[in-house]
Amino acid sequence: MKLKDILVASLFCYSAISSAETVFVTLEKDNAIAVVDPVEGKLLKTVEVGQRPRGIALSSDQQKLYIATSDDDAVIVVDVNTLKVVAKLPSGEDPETFALNSDGTKMYVSNEDDNQVTVINLIDHKAEKTVGVGVEPEGIAVSPNDEWIVSASETTNMVHWIDAKTLAIKANTLVDPRPRALSFTADGKQLWVTSEMNSSTMVIDVATKEIIKTIKFAIPAVGQEKVQPVGVVIDALQNWAYVALGPANRVAVINAKTYEVEKYLLVGARVWNLAFSPTQERLYTTNGVSHDISLIDTKNHKVTKSIAVGRYPWGLVVKK
Numbered sequence: 001m002k003l004k005d006i007l008v009a010s011l012f013c014y015s016a017i018s019s020a021e022t023v024f025v026t027l028e029k030d031n032a033i034a035v036v037d038p039v040e041g042k043l044l045k046t047v048e049v050g051q052r053p054r055g056i057a058l059s060s061d062q063q064k065l066y067i068a069t070s071d072d073d074a075v076i077v078v079d080v081n082t083l084k085v086v087a088k089l090p091s092g093e094d095p096e097t098f099a100l101n102s103d104g105t106k107m108y109v110s111n112e113d114d115n116q117v118t119v120i121n122l123i124d125h126k127a128e129k130t131v132g133v134g135v136e137p138e139g140i141a142v143s144p145n146d147e148w149i150v151s152a153s154e155t156t157n158m159v160h161w162i163d164a165k166t167l168a169i170k171a172n173t174l175v176d177p178r179p180r181a182l183s184f185t186a187d188g189k190q191l192w193v194t195s196e197m198n199s200s201t202m203v204i205d206v207a208t209k210e211i212i213k214t215i216k217f218a219i220p221a222v223g224q225e226k227v228q229p230v231g232v233v234i235d236a237l238q239n240w241a242y243v244a245l246g247p248a249n250r251v252a253v254i255n256a257k258t259y260e261v262e263k264y265l266l267v268g269a270r271v272w273n274l275a276f277s278p279t280q281e282r283l284y285t286t287n288g289v290s291h292d293i294s295l296i297d298t299k300n301h302k303v304t305k306s307i308a309v310g311r312y313p314w315g316l317v318v319k320k
Contacts, residue, residue: 190206
């Protein structure tokens, strides 16, 4: 083989390796995480981590997984390379979801039973403060500029705007019934909030804290009671937003500029949460009742495959 051919082959191999990614999926009923190669469509392994794992995130250096093990009343820290639990964080009772600030030094945990948010310092693994919010907080997000921590209270039907510096609530926005998930746009100017009971998603202007658009979902031949929006993500260019519609078994594809629903994609049963690949060429969904994840081609807006992962997949995160 000529030197030129060797170099081309080497570059091809490097490109293939560098583009590889791994999906980590929490499995509520298996008390475990699934490790998936999405490109090959393979479940690589299942690793027990604790009781009822749900929320999951990667550290900023992608070397640690943070996993909310709700029935253990903890957020655990798992080494990405060994998949061993290396620490437990004082998260408060029954943690389900949490959010990290941009530099990975703070974690904000929703404590649904105690109507509060626990603030954890990730440097020394200590709880610094609890912030009282509305009834049954679940969805939580941090603005890209780290100015706001926003907590959604499912029973109060509000999102609470917490000043990240003072940890005081500065504003409340009344939203549609049972808000479930929150997602900021990349520029930090909008917050998208899903309403499980109203089959809707609200777009909130961050500057005014007011709703500027409510998007309603209706799927032909699917009962409206099954259209229960949960997870929501918006791409980095803010062209498209995607909302998981729970028992409707669909993902709504929304034009993020016009707020029009362009398409409903049929995925697995009870689609719950969503995560992009690092390049955002793919979108992954957790489908709790069909025990699998779906892969969506975001360029063509087509479901390309499903991968069985274990019992009741809930959350997921993608590592390059």
